[in-house]
Amino acid sequence: MGTPEVDSGAVLAAALQRPVCVLGLGLIGGSLLRAAVDAGRDAWGASASTTTAEKARADGYDVADDVAAAVRRAAEADALVVVAVPLTAMDDVLAVVGREAPGCRLTDVTSVKEPVGEAVGRRAPAARFVGGHPMTGTEFSGWDAGSLQLFHDKVWVVATDDDADLEVWTDVVALALACGATVVPAASDEHDVAVARISHLPHLLAAVLAAVGADGGELALALAAGSFTDGTRVAATRPELTAAMCEGNRDALLSAFDDALGRLGAARGSLASTGGLLSTLTAGHDGRAALDAARQDRREVRIDLDPSPAEHLEAMRELGRTGGRIIGWTSEALEAAAPDED
């Protein structure tokens, strides 16, 4: 009813070979450039850091010092531009995109989706933006920490909002799959609420645990074993990166925070009065069991692409909400996307 229909075969065909321009070559961007090249894509990058750019070129990659030049090249090639800089540098890089390639296909690989969407609205409002978030951070950072395997079997969230451009959405899904990831489609706001609980809160608890443990002195650190080592691993991440990620998701994080504080306060009260921690620990055990069960659940479903973007996007969001992932294209979709023989 007035909704434009999409020739999904042609869209997929283009997405499968879309050139890729990566802005920012830290852990995620650097790994993405490597993985995209490895997947056979025409891919290039840019870094504001001369040192990083030199390292990447020394490793054989097509990398410019000049972000503007890389973006102009993306405009000419109709490439997918991937912004892979921390939130703190997002506005500056997006301003270059808005100036040099205002209507480009654009995605990002940052942890929080709503603030990035707002920054795009300020700096590159005409860009065809579909956000992304590969769930692959480690406590390491920088080009040297990257690897073309970083995304392998990891989850890559692709923002699936009502106003998403279905062509660009397909570009981003195709890039994620090409890098070896599986795709969870999610609305930006639902994504941000979820990652507050399973990424941002864990980083804060790890930091607090690390500080409390170190306050126990050398004896405590000498006794630290698996529970402390695993529980504090991400506290080794650069604090500035974690702060930018967490502060960018303030509202959702406050809600997760209050849930945790409520449970901790109840446990503290129970331990001090009746000594009982079993209900807290049982809830935790059940939560962890739910995680393991979710990972075991590997039913495969085939979803026909609905030619109406609105219905397609809602079907995809519902897939994500119920724990589903996109793991690949059907053979029929790939056949429809194959170039005509002549």
Added chain:
Amino acid sequence: MGTPEVDSGAVLAAALQRPVCVLGLGLIGGSLLRAAVDAGRDAWGASASTTTAEKARADGYDVADDVAAAVRRAAEADALVVVAVPLTAMDDVLAVVGREAPGCRLTDVTSVKEPVGEAVGRRAPAARFVGGHPMTGTEFSGWDAGSLQLFHDKVWVVATDDDADLEVWTDVVALALACGATVVPAASDEHDVAVARISHLPHLLAAVLAAVGADGGELALALAAGSFTDGTRVAATRPELTAAMCEGNRDALLSAFDDALGRLGAARGSLASTGGLLSTLTAGHDGRAALDAARQDRREVRIDLDPSPAEHLEAMRELGRTGGRIIGWTSEALEAAAPDED
């Protein structure tokens, strides 16, 4: 001055081949029986569970269903008795020890040292008790989860209190080293304060994190990656075991809890008002760096055994307090312990 002196060569010689009787064959006890046999010790065990005892016998180990019989054999052989049952079963097993082998050499492998010492005082007051705590728990439990490698390169705390029997203390250290562990000597109360911070608090935070994450529903669990997976790993432990461990260390855990709640409250307030999490995250980063630095610090020192037990024990406690470990015996000590040739 009235303190009995010890012939450390003879003590070590006996400790190096002391028979071992393991009561309880779960993850820790079952691994200990395997490791002691592998190290060439005469070692046997007992389990109140017929199923466990049958499994252990099927695996070739000398295991009785009857705890009392195993303990009587220990009395006859002057073996080191190792109580390897959870805190909740401690009193019952110690009552058998107190009845069948009242003056035996006795240690344990439980997380909290002061409550075990009190239970020994109630149930087996004449036992020559020196507590122990291998820092090797995993989220798994039971005989099948055990491994003779469980203690390899792990820390094994040996309680080093003023009233410790230096012969039994040497027995326990020798057993830990024979199992491939390194030994941290620590007073029972100092141990309990330390493990509240680096073991019991991590278990509670893991439980709370797992519950908060699961509250985020299937989308959140689908997005869970390293920070959540690592941060909740120990929440998979049987809640009853964790509860007994944590509740047995109430006072020290409350103090660690309050330190964590204070830091979390400050972070929550800062996030809600000015948005700043950097000081919390920087303190966590520094704490984690202190852990890594402590693990890098591998200076080797040689400590001559002081023939006065009181001075020896204080020197050992000071070693532990400053982050030191016992990693083995000097060649001179082993030579002094070697049997005379004839």
